[in-house]
Amino acid sequence: MARQPRLTVAAYPHHVIQRGNDRQAIVRDDADRERLLSLWHEHAKTFKLAVHAYVIMDNHFHLLVTPTTDQGLPQMMQAVGRAYVRYFNQRHQRTGTLWEGRYRSNLIESERYLLACMVYIDLNPVRAGMVGQAADFKWSSHRHCIGQLSDKLVTPHALFWGLGNTPFAREAAYNDLILSGSAHTDQVQLQLTRSALSGWALGSPAFVADLQQSTLRRLLPGKAGRPAKKTAE
Numbered sequence: 001m002a003r004q005p006r007l008t009v010a011a012y013p014h015h016v017i018q019r020g021n022d023r024q025a026i027v028r029d030d031a032d033r034e035r036l037l038s039l040w041h042e043h044a045k046t047f048k049l050a051v052h053a054y055v056i057m058d059n060h061f062h063l064l065v066t067p068t069t070d071q072g073l074p075q076m077m078q079a080v081g082r083a084y085v086r087y088f089n090q091r092h093q094r095t096g097t098l099w100e101g102r103y104r105s106n107l108i109e110s111e112r113y114l115l116a117c118m119v120y121i122d123l124n125p126v127r128a129g130m131v132g133q134a135a136d137f138k139w140s141s142h143r144h145c146i147g148q149l150s151d152k153l154v155t156p157h158a159l160f161w162g163l164g165n166t167p168f169a170r171e172a173a174y175n176d177l178i179l180s181g182s183a184h185t186d187q188v189q190l191q192l193t194r195s196a197l198s199g200w201a202l203g204s205p206a207f208v209a210d211l212q213q214s215t216l217r218r219l220l221p222g223k224a225g226r227p228a229k230k231t232a233e
Contacts, residue, residue: 007199008073009214012107013052013157015117016063016077017196019100023059026088026098033139035087036061039080041153046079047072050155053118055125055140062121064114066157077103106195107211109203114159116188118145118174119181134178142178147171 008014020026027033033056044051044065049072053064067073085098108117122145125137134142144151145160147167163173195202201211201219208219 005217006074006102006105007107007201007215007217007219008067008070008105009107009211010067010070010072012211013064013066013110013114013117014073014105014107015192015196015202016065016073016103016105017060017193018077018081018103019060021097021100023100024098025058026060027056027058028092032088032091036080036084037139037153039083040076043076043079044153047076049073049076050157051141051153052114052155052157052160053121053141053145054153055121055137055142057124057128057130062124064117064121073105104197104199106199107201108192108195109201109207110157110159112204112207113188113192113202114157115163115174115177116181117192118160119177120189120192122178123181145171146175146178 018026027036036056040051040054040063048068050066050068051063052066053062055062065073065076067076081099081103088098089095108114118141122134122140122142125131125140126134131137134140135146135148141151141154143149144154145156160170160174164170191202198221200221201208203211212219
């Protein structure tokens with residue numbers, strides 16, 4: 001069965017996961033991480049995407065982005081993927097593929113999942129045992145969101161702005177989400193991961209039904225098994 005095209009629709013947030021081939025490292029040092037960040041920044045501007053959150057792990061990365069065109073996300077990912085592999089192979093004197101096939105992505109309902117997805121992304125290094133708290137990890141958008149530094153790559157989503165009337169209030173409210181997130185996001189984490197890896201839309205039935213009006217691509221998996229036979233009347 002032919003695989004479905006990726007689901008990308010302008011003006012909706014998309015959660016992206018890209019893994020290293022056979023779980024190998026996609027970054028070996030801080031120079032690699034800086035190069036990947038630079039390519040994201042360059043091509044997000046070129047293809048007009050807003051980056052709301054990101055994390056660079058050793059063998060994969062996550063992005064939360066909103067494209068302004070239906071083709072903006074695949075165009076950015078293709079441009080970044082090719083440029084980074086050329087850089088990585090040349091710098092580390094290697095050949096061959098780096099990525100585990102195509103990147104995975106899904107479209108999410110903002111009101112239900114956007115802030116939860118940000119928390120999920122920021123807590124990746126904590127869940128992996130790399131740091132004790134999200135603020136200790138340098139290679140994510142978290143420190144920008146809690147006001148510890150200014151990250152030129154990050155464009156806050158309207159729902160983030162809605163967390164408070166002042167920068168301090170927003171940063172404090174988001175930090176509270178992070179502190180409480182590790183205790184009760186297991187189910188949401190599973191939903192976000194499964195949805196991104198499968199490519200299906202993640203949201204309420206009403207959201208999915210409304211979104212279906214914007215695309216011919218199927219948004220949810222079909223029922224297993226063959227269609228039921230019609231009985232004679």
